Amino acid sequence: MISTQKSFEKKEQGSLYLVPTPIGNLDDMTFRAIQILKEVDYIASEDTRNTQKLLNHFDISTSQLSYHEHNTNERTPQLIEKMLNGQSVAQVSDAGMPSISDPGVELVKAAIESGITVVPLPGPNAALTALIASGLTPQPFYFYGFLPRKKKDLVASLVDLNKREETLVFYESPHRIKQVVEQMVIVFGAERQIVLAREVTKRFEEFVRGTAPDVLEWLENEQIRGEFVLIVEGNSDIEEEAPQSWESLSLKDHVEELMENQDLPSKKAIKEVAQLRGLQKREVYAAYHEINE
Known part of the structure; x- marks a missing residue:
């Protein structure tokens, strides 16, 4: 069954605002985002202590409610009830877009199912910010997020991703980035171009561009700090699977x-x-x- 939403049509119930927050540089906060955070009744925050620093910086006094991966079952119905009773909620993650490798999608789904208006605001996003400066083809691209932690699952995912022609975009922590690139050298090959974008928008922002082995060598000789966006050239030499010789046989x-x-x-x-x-x-x-x- 189809449903429609007119985002700014007046309703008795409240709305859910999805508000991006800076991924490093506080100057990236938009005027509209600040205004929404001041006007809503509650801010649903991934980490209230982290968000409070942002609120203090912009002189925002709105009350916070914690909303993270460990309390979604409990908190989601509470927030839905508040919105159905006419109160509006802004959802924020620690940095960037809510729901993109962060909590958020459960609340969005519940709001839509309850007929509550969901209003997204544009703003900072680490993946797109890094992609446009990578030097690799920006479209089409395939955003994966964080790869699996277990080596077996990691390799299986990379083998599957090696069949894609699109530029690949990942998030990775400083503790795992070397292991991930090591496996990319094995699975993707020595010619594949890779870009590491470190600490995007922050003071020590850095881009490392080269082949997979070159980037791995850089990682082996570097003190690895900061969060990474990992961008990988798509596979331009995908071999079509030859049809089975028996397919034409009865x-x-x-x-x-x-x-x-x-x-x-x-x-x-x-x-x-x-x-x-x-x-x-x-x-x-x-x-x-x-x-x-």
Whole structure:
């Protein structure tokens, strides 16, 4: 069922405002964001202590309520009730856009389901800010966020991402960035261009550009500090998977080919054909023996 929202149509209930906050430089806070934070009844903050520093800087006295990954089940219905009763809420994360690798999506979904107006404000975003200065093709791009922590899952994700032609964008911590780039060298190859954007918009903002091995060497000789946006050139040499030689064969012909080429008895050949094609063994058996089911 379709639903529509006129964001600035007057309603008795309150609204949910999604307010981006600076990712480093406080001067990136917009006039509108400051005004909204002053006007709403509550600010739902990922970390109230961190947000309070921002509020103090801009002389904002609005009350805060904590809203983070560990209390969403409890806090979401409380915030929804407040908005249904006519109070407005602004949601902020510690830095950047709410919901982008930060808490937020649960509250947005609940607000929409309750018919509450959700109003997004434009503002700071580390991924896009780094992307436009990377020197790599900015569109199309594929934003992934944080890669899996376990090595097995990390490698599996990179193998899958290696099939993409778009520029890839990741977030990574200083503790894991070297491990991630090491695996990228192995999976993506030595020619892939990588850009590390460190401490974007902050005093020590830095961009490191080069091939995957070059960037890895830089990491090995650097004292790694700060949060990273990792941008990777897309794969421009994706090989199309060759069609299986048996795709044009009937089930009977496929069984007979395996029997001849691999010297298999019909029972084993039928079993292998079923596995290759994702079929029931009895279906292949019936086709081979020309049994009409």
